[in-house]
Amino acid sequence: MLFCLSAAITLAAGAESDAPQHARAQRQMDRKTDAHALAALSQGRQIFRFDTFGDEVFWGDTLKLNQAIAGANLGGVGPGVSLSTALAVGLKVDVEALPKSLRQRLSADRLDLNDPANTLALLELNAVVGVTGFFDSRHRLESVGIQCALCHSTVDNWPNRDLNVGAVINLAPDLSVFTNALQVDEATVRQVLLSWGPGKFDAELLLDGKAVRPDGKPAATLLPAAFGLGGVNLHTYTGWGSVPYWNAFVANLDMHGQGRFFDPRLNDTNTFPIAARLGVGNIAAGTDLVTGKLPALQFYQLALPIPEPPPGSFDSVAAARGKSLFGGKANCATCHTPPLFTEPGWNMHTPEEIGIDNFQANRSPDQRYRTTPLGGLFTRAKGGFYHDGRFADLAAVVEHYDQHLGLNLSPAEKNDLIEYLKSL
Numbered sequence: 001m002l003f004c005l006s007a008a009i010t011l012a013a014g015a016e017s018d019a020p021q022h023a024r025a026q027r028q029m030d031r032k033t034d035a036h037a038l039a040a041l042s043q044g045r046q047i048f049r050f051d052t053f054g055d056e057v058f059w060g061d062t063l064k065l066n067q068a069i070a071g072a073n074l075g076g077v078g079p080g081v082s083l084s085t086a087l088a089v090g091l092k093v094d095v096e097a098l099p100k101s102l103r104q105r106l107s108a109d110r111l112d113l114n115d116p117a118n119t120l121a122l123l124e125l126n127a128v129v130g131v132t133g134f135f136d137s138r139h140r141l142e143s144v145g146i147q148c149a150l151c152h153s154t155v156d157n158w159p160n161r162d163l164n165v166g167a168v169i170n171l172a173p174d175l176s177v178f179t180n181a182l183q184v185d186e187a188t189v190r191q192v193l194l195s196w197g198p199g200k201f202d203a204e205l206l207l208d209g210k211a212v213r214p215d216g217k218p219a220a221t222l223l224p225a226a227f228g229l230g231g232v233n234l235h236t237y238t239g240w241g242s243v244p245y246w247n248a249f250v251a252n253l254d255m256h257g258q259g260r261f262f263d264p265r266l267n268d269t270n271t272f273p274i275a276a277r278l279g280v281g282n283i284a285a286g287t288d289l290v291t292g293k294l295p296a297l298q299f300y301q302l303a304l305p306i307p308e309p310p311p312g313s314f315d316s317v318a319a320a321r322g323k324s325l326f327g328g329k330a331n332c333a334t335c336h337t338p339p340l341f342t343e344p345g346w347n348m349h350t351p352e353e354i355g356i357d358n359f360q361a362n363r364s365p366d367q368r369y370r371t372t373p374l375g376g377l378f379t380r381a382k383g384g385f386y387h388d389g390r391f392a393d394l395a396a397v398v399e400h401y402d403q404h405l406g407l408n409l410s411p412a413e414k415n416d417l418i419e420y421l422k423s424l
Contacts, residue, residue, distance in 0.1 A: 037299075044300025047293045048226075049153070052132055052145030053257025054289040060134070060143025062256075063172035069123075069133075070141045071116045077173050080116025086128070087113075089171075090163035090198055092154055097127035129153060130160075146255060148247075148297070151201065152226040157304050159223040161199030161382040166220070169193050181206050181274055196220035199383040203236075203254055204363045207266065207275040213359050213388075221360065221387045227304035228375040231340050232347070237372065237387035238364035239348050244298045251290045253280055259290025265365045306375035313378060314422035322420025330398075330407055330417055341374035341424065355404035360387050374424045394418045 060066045064077075071080020087093075095103055102125075105111045112118060120141055123133030130150025134143040154160050169175075170193045178189045182205075192211040196202060200220035205211060210219050221237060229235065235246040245263075252261040266272045266281030275281060327333040337343055348368040351358040361367045369387070377394070385391045391400060398417055402409045409417070 040296045040299040041303055043293075044296035044298070044303075047297045048148045048300055049130075050126075050132065050147055050149075051293060052147060053251045053255060053259060053293070054145075054285070054287075055251075055255045055257040056132070056134055056143040056145030057258065058177075058256030059145055059172075062174065062177055063169070064174045065169075065172045066133070066141045066144040068171045068173050069116070069119060069144060074116060074120060075140045081119055081171060082114045082116050083111070083119050083122070084113040086119055089167045090160060091131065091168075092129040092160065092162075093122060094127050094129050097125055098122075099125075148226070148250075148255075151223045156307060156379075157227055158307065158376075158379040159199070159225050161223060161380070163223065164196070164198045165201045165223075166193035166196035178206070181278060182209050182211075192218075199223055200389070201254075203250070206253070206278075207272045207280070208363055209274050210363060214357070217388075219359070219363075222380070222383050222389050225376060225380060226301050228306045228373045229304075230302045231344070232342055232373055233345060234347055234370050236364075237370055238361055239366060239368060239370040240364055243301060244294045247294055247297055247301075248290060252283060257290050258285035259288050260284045261290075268365075271363070271365070307379055308376075309378045309423055315419045316423070318416045318419035319423040320420075322416035322418070322423075325409070325413055325417050326420055329413070330401070330409060331405065332401075332417075335371045336374055342371040347371040355400065356386070356390075374421065377421055377424055394421050397421075 067076035068078055069081040070076030071078055074080060095106070098106070102111070102121075120133065120139075122128050123131065123141065123144070124135055124139065126132065130147045130153065132145045132147065133141050134145070136142050150160070151163060151165065152159055154162075170190050175186055175189050179186050182189065192205070195211075195218040197218070197220070199222055200218070201223060202211070202218070202220040205219070213219050224236065229243050233242065235241065235243050240246060240249065241263075248259070248261050249263070251257045252259045261280070261283050263281050266275040269276045272281075325332075326336075327338075335343055335347075335349070347370055348366060349371065350368055351361050354369060356369075358367065361369050381393070383389045385394065385397050391397045395414070395418055398409070398414050398421075401407065402414065
């Protein structure tokens with residue numbers, strides 16, 4: 001017994017002596033983790049706001065958009081793109097990137113908004129959100145590229161529902177890449193682009209060629225939010241894949257960056273005839289400017305906070321009653337599970353379940369619609385709700401589900417539920 005007791009005392013003493021060393025190792029690992037997280041956050045922010053992934057090869061060399069922006073008087077073609085035109089199609093200017101003298105001229109209305117030279121000046125200052133101009137030594141615009149922030153950021157990382165992507169592309173003098181892919185004439189391509197309208201983009205157009213819905217309306221969908229994706233399994237309205245999947249998809253196939261992308265589902269000639277013909281389900285650029293940036297880009301997006309509704313934008317008392325309805329009689333929380341406000345897991349539903357047509361769902365591999373997270377709904381009010389903005393406001397959304405699910409909500413209950421949704 002004496003020997004065993006001595007051994008126990010020795011082991012205990014050894015454990016105590018090891019404890020500080022173990023704690024130091026843990027603290028060292030925590031510091032490394034913190035440093036790694038901060039570095040990834042900073043890198044991801046830079047990528048989101050300023051990285052073109054080499055897509056200037058498409059927007060400049062292929063579409064020659066830089067020539068249209070500059071105009072004939074400044075080395076390009078046509079009249080050029082003035083600031084008034086740029087602002088009219090929803091482009092945003094980062095005023096903080098401007099020198100003080102230029103900010104003063106803007107505030108005093110002493111900057112000619114009809115002179116394309118001023119558009120070039122802002123591009124050279126890197127002050128147009130989501131757009132990068134590439135200039136030569138003589139300050140001539142040689143090319144132009146775009147970033148994630150173009151569509152998914154205004155000032156506060158909200159989706160740019162003012163941006164008319166189709167109208168921006170329509171400015172390009174050379175649309176042969178579209179006419180060749182879609183096998184239609186240029187006039188038809190321009191008609192399709194201009195049909196999208198503000199805040200919308202058709203990510204599947206060059207995959208399936210379906211420019212128009214069966215009801216005759218454009219097939220473009222609303223630009224989604226980049227925030228509120230933490231804990232959410234599938235990204236996009238029809239759940240193509242996770243956040244890094246869709247980042248790779250957009251960077252390569254929509255922004256036309258120089259990278260590597262693989263999705264054999266795009267070889268399905270029935271669903272994606274154009275994608276299958278063009279072979280975009282398996283592409284690899286000579287120099288990959290996308291893949292290595294996906295981890296940090298995802299990290300940054302997951303770190304974006306959900307914006308809080310402005311003070312006074314909803315009735316807090318009614319919202320409290322609406323919260324009870326949301327989790328009770330209205331049955332909303334069955335799919336929009338708090339605090340994610342989407343289902344943990346495979347958050348997809350058939351068109352029949354949610355009571356809408358299957359057009360957009362059938363343009364995706366799983367032929368379903370994702371349960372969209374509801375945080376920060378007020379930032380997405382412009383342009384309507386659902387993937388295509390078919391419901392003009394939250395009242396229309398609530399009315400749809402009241403009818404489809406037979407909820408029998410009273411007018412007062414509908415109002416309370418709307419106030420709760422406005423509070424999210």
